[in-house]
Amino acid sequence: MINVSGFPLCAKRLQFQRAKLNDDGMTHYWAAVAVATDLDDEKLTKFGGFDFNDMSEDNGQKLLGRLELFIKAGLANRKAKSGAGDMTAAETSIRAFLGSNGVKVSKLNGIEDYWRAARILWGDLVQESPKVRDVYTLVFQLNRIPKKQRPKTARANVSKLPQEWRAKP
Incomplete structure (x- = not known):
């Protein structure tokens, strides 16, 4: 090992x-x-x-x-901004998490916005670290939230998202 x-x-x-x-x-x-x-x-x-x-x-x-x-150095967070074909599996997973919980992911501009949206939707269940703010850490933290708790907590907080980030019901 x-x-x-x-x-x-x-x-x-x-x-x-x-x-x-x-x-x-x-x-x-x-x-x-x-x-x-x-x-x-x-x-x-x-x-x-x-x-x-x-x-x-x-x-x-x-x-x-x-x-x-x-x-x-932060160079690995995004392969390119051109489209979903260039995203890592982790970024695709984050976008799916956020999109299925009321976020219009097309309005988000990268990892900083992903973290901000996750912190708004799941509050203290997502703990930011000033040192490590990559998609892998965020996926790991979202996967730790119990499956049944994720949508319930997100629905309660979706109104706290900036208006342009909210998906239309």
């Missing part, structure tokens, strides 16, 4: 992907590959410092470190 606790943002992405870190074939290199699959190749190239040709354990740890910096 590999330990990725030194790379908390990468670890969250792997957790969201349900990567099996205790699998015999899982190495730091393959964990880095799994993290990188959701990220924009063009932005990774611009950021630089990634050599996926070297499959060694040392390089795997270096890759995880670079990916951690890349995510921390």
Whole structure:
């Protein structure tokens, strides 16, 4: 079993992907590959410092470190603004959560708005961290809210959303 606790943002992405870190074939290199699959190749190239040709354990740890910096820099939150085909699975999930609970997601402009809408709809059940505000953390927190409680709490708070964010009933 590999330990990725030194790379908390990468670890969250792997957790969201349900990567099996205790699998015999899982190495730091393959964990880095799994993290990188959701990220924009063009932005990774611009950021630089990634050599996926070297499959060694040392390089795997270096890759995880670079990916951690890349995510921390906020460059990984959105692949592109052009449409749903470019969204990560986590962003699609967030948009579905919000849309099914009365939010007009087409009016939201990225992760900051997703967090704000979630905080309005679910209040203290969604805890923001000033350090980590990515889609993976938000999906994780929304999944922790009991299924039956999600719509009930959201319906009670939907009127608190800005008017332009509210879906028409």
